[in-house]
Amino acid sequence: MALHNSVIDDYHPTEGYYECRSCRTRTVSATHLSKCPDCGGSVRNIAVARE
Structure with missing residues (x-):
């Protein structure tokens, strides 16, 4: 089963x-x-942490 980003991170x-x-x-x-x-x-969007 492949995981998609929407499943891992559902932050909206x-x-x-x-x-x-x-x-x-x-x-x-x-x-x-x-x-x-x-x-x-x-500016940069800092709402979601980036790795």
């Missing part, structure tokens, strides 16, 4: 948790962010 966030790569500000948003609301830098 309703809000995104973002961290700015420049100023490290963290923001919660219900919509996708493409830049930091404080400094305009690029």
Whole structure:
């Protein structure tokens, strides 16, 4: 039997948790962010841990 990611990790966030790569500000948003609301830098989604 092959396992799929949806079986292993069924996490589906309703809000995104973002961290700015420049100023490290963290923001919660219900919509996708493409830049930091404080400094305009690029952001990354930190809602799900990455290995």
